[in-house]
Amino acid sequence: MQEGFAIRQAEIEIFGHRGASGHFPENTLIAFQETRIAGANGIELDVQMSKDRQLIVMHDETIDRTTNGSGYIKDMTYEILKALDAGSWFHSSFSNEKIITLDEVLEWATGEGNHLTINIELKNDQIFYDGLEEAVLNLVQQYHLEDRVIISSFNPKSLQKVRSLHKTIDIGYLIEGKPPDTVEIAKQIGANAIHCQEVFALSEKGQTARAEGLLLRVYTVNDTNAIERLKHAEVSVIMTDYPAEFVKSSAKK
Ligand code: G3P
Ligand code: CA
Numbered sequence: 001m002q003e004g005f006a007i008r009q010a011e012i013e014i015f016g017h018r019g020a021s022g023h024f025p026e027n028t029l030i031a032f033q034e035t036r037i038a039g040a041n042g043i044e045l046d047v048q049m050s051k052d053r054q055l056i057v058m059h060d061e062t063i064d065r066t067t068n069g070s071g072y073i074k075d076m077t078y079e080i081l082k083a084l085d086a087g088s089w090f091h092s093s094f095s096n097e098k099i100i101t102l103d104e105v106l107e108w109a110t111g112e113g114n115h116l117t118i119n120i121e122l123k124n125d126q127i128f129y130d131g132l133e134e135a136v137l138n139l140v141q142q143y144h145l146e147d148r149v150i151i152s153s154f155n156p157k158s159l160q161k162v163r164s165l166h167k168t169i170d171i172g173y174l175i176e177g178k179p180p181d182t183v184e185i186a187k188q189i190g191a192n193a194i195h196c197q198e199v200f201a202l203s204e205k206g207q208t209a210r211a212e213g214l215l216l217r218v219y220t221v222n223d224t225n226a227i228e229r230l231k232h233a234e235v236s237v238i239m240t241d242y243p244a245e246f247v248k249s250s251a252k253k
Contacts, residue, residue, distance in 0.1 A: 046058060047122055081099045159173060
């Protein structure tokens with residue numbers, strides 16, 4: 001095990017992927033609140049940056065799919081973004097949902113009785129947002145949430161920068177499939193976990209990662225039958241769009 005990192009417990013944990021996004025509009029406050037109500041351990045969310053450098057919680061680089069607006073987040077001010085409807089695309093009953101900032105999520109996360117882990121995915125692999133790492137870390141530190149936050153990204157350079165700025169924060173290297181040299185890269189950049197799909201976790205590579213002391217956190221798992229085999233593979237976290245269903249099922253297993 002690599003020392004000095006904020007490692008979490010050995011029991012399998014359930015995170016709401018983009019919140020409880022199977023039943024609620026992804027990356028909105030209601031999706032995060034419902035993850036908490038479900039009794040899950042954490043939320044996963046995605047962060048982009050607006051023209052006026054606000055940290056915007058959204059998966060896509062554009063607002064087209066999940067709001068009633070159109071265009072790139074990087075070209076818009078938060079003033080414009082916050083007026084949009086971020087829920088009707090999912091169902092008309094969510095028309096009051098707004099785009100949320102990371103600041104608002106972290107403020108909510110520090111509320112009384114809220115102990116959720118917050119997995120912040122830096123979405124700087126398609127568009128490079130200069131200064132995204134510093135901005136996210138500053139906010140996390142402002143809320144004193146260093147021990148409850150995981151920073152992840154598909155961009156290893158970005159994670160390396162996070163590690164250079166913060167020696168102990170939990171870092172998850174995101175991969176898709178089974179790319180070669182995953183374990184080497186993860187160790188090189190100072191990650192303490194690999195955020196991967198089931199195919200990696202159950203593979204020899206995944207087990208090598210475990211043997212090397214790296215945690216495995218698996219996305220996006222929506223079939224509760226996977227819980228048992230992921231437990232056997234010593235996976236730490238399952239990220240799912242259906243946290244309520246997974247919390248219930250994992251309690252039974
Ligand atoms: O963080 C895990 C997972 O969310 C990565 O893929 O496309 O859903 O952001 P994506
Ligand atoms: Ca994500």
